[in-house]
Amino acid sequence: MHFDPVANMQLLVSGLAFGSIYALVALGFVLIYNAVGVVNFAQGEFVMFPSYIAVTFLLPAITVFGTVVHWQLPIVGVYLLVLVLMVGFGLLFNRIAYHPLRDRGWMPVVISTIGVSIFLRNAAQMIWGSQPIVMPSLFAVDTISVGPLHIRPQDLLIIGVTAVLIAFQFFLFERTTLGKQMRATAQDRATARLVGVRVGRIVAITFVYSALLGTISGLLVAPLFTVTKEMGALIALKAFAASIVGGFGSIPGAIVGGLAIGVIETFGGFYISSAYVDAIAFIILISVLLVRPQGLFGERVAEKA
């Protein structure tokens, strides 16, 4: 095994792209966890379901409920449509799976999000069948040459969009009233309510925001793989691992943890074992939990973020 700088550069770009996806989904986890104190086990379905909706309107022909339909729309219009639909989805999810259980501790909510996850995965199978579906990409070519490197433009798009979203989130949380209300709710719901924050509404907005983060990750990652009912599950588990590696509840931790897991996993899959590539994230996770259970960024940063 010789050291090849070109191959390593390419691995780094691809690792950062996967890491960006993990980071976005991990942010979705952390925001909901901070707002309501539970882990949303349907987060992966926030990635999977919008991807299916998107391919329904992107492909010239697709089978829906066993009938072939031709609903192809312009790609930008489809992205907007999916985002709008997922706003409704986030609100509905909050109403059904979280709101009725909000005073019952974290376990019932975990179970109900698991129920929603089972429901959505099988709804997807029922509507779109079990065959993997290829999502068209924004780009006409698979790879572009940058000097000696062959890089997928989709990877660059993922990294770029993630950077913009992180900047947006920073702006939202640090500079806007809504963001400050979200942070206040995350820190202490009772006090936030006392100073006039409408906690119920902020929680609903958090669910919507988290659903949108999942949607964007799905739209970004689907062209690299295929759209299947399982596509969100492993991404979500690794994103969850990433958020714990970074320090659960910490927003910078989720981002750094996501990127780190993406990069280490890509290199590990190439140099160590491609069969065990999916174990790498969890080996990192268990090591971190044993050595430094509070994660890289600990809980202190979480209070600031």
Next chain:
Amino acid sequence: MTLRHAERKWAALAGLVFVLALLPAFVHSDYLLSLFDTAGIYAIVVMGLGILLGFAGQLSLAQAAFLGIGAYTSGWLTTHLGWSAWPSMGAAMALSAMVGLAVGYPCLRLSGHYLALATIGFGIITQLVLINWKSVTNGSDGMGNIPAPQIGSFVFDSYARYYYIVLVAVLACAYVAWRIKTTRVGRALEAIRENEIAARATGIDATRYKIIAFVLAGAYAGLAGSLLAHMTKFISPDSYSFDQSVVFLVMLIVGGSASISGAILGAVLLWFLPEVLRPLKTSYIMVYGAAVVAMIVFMPRGLVGLLETLRSRFVRRRPDAA
């Protein structure tokens, strides 16, 4: 009608066991019997999870991995070393319990979501090992020709015969769980569940009792895995997935997590629910997901809680009854 409460309870239990023992005389469909056998085996796994989560308050999402370890131990010992089924079951239970110890010990510092995630990681790694360690597990092709248990020349090779092994195992496991719940260990676990710091302050060795819970959960799942392997005679890695662990957790929560009968009831009910929903064809798992949400929203204390509420209403209306 002067039987005291405890005696009535024992009589009801004896009656129930009697009815259950007669079941294969009335059910002749092999398919139905195989469902009953599996339901009993799952009840054992869920009882183990109940000791860990319901009694001790420690959430594990790796029960399917322990089930897999039990199944593969049995499979490997019988097909590679030529062991017979009974000692393999013991070995499967012992190995699974030891892995429970090995996982439980480092996980002691973790709780709640962290513990859940560490166990998810362990479960996924275990499944990957089952898929990729081909020299031992035969990879995705699975392992076949696992022999059925036998006593003398009597072979438990039909679902009706196997039913009795499962029934005895379920009763034994329920008895052990009940002994644990009603004695010192159970009270210690309960104290840890409610408030670990307070439990430690009253002199409970929380570390030791939590490890006991992990080991028992591992042993229960190991036994169940072995029972499953000797019943189906064929095992493959995809049965021991994270999704399966989730199913066990849902069974326990829906049944009522701190109660042994709840664990059994939840396992049996949720195992049969897809069968009942099968006329819905492709949408049945979807409805199953929705049913889980509905049950958790409308039955806060699980099935057992619901039954208790119904009974107290029934009893109040007819004070002379029973």
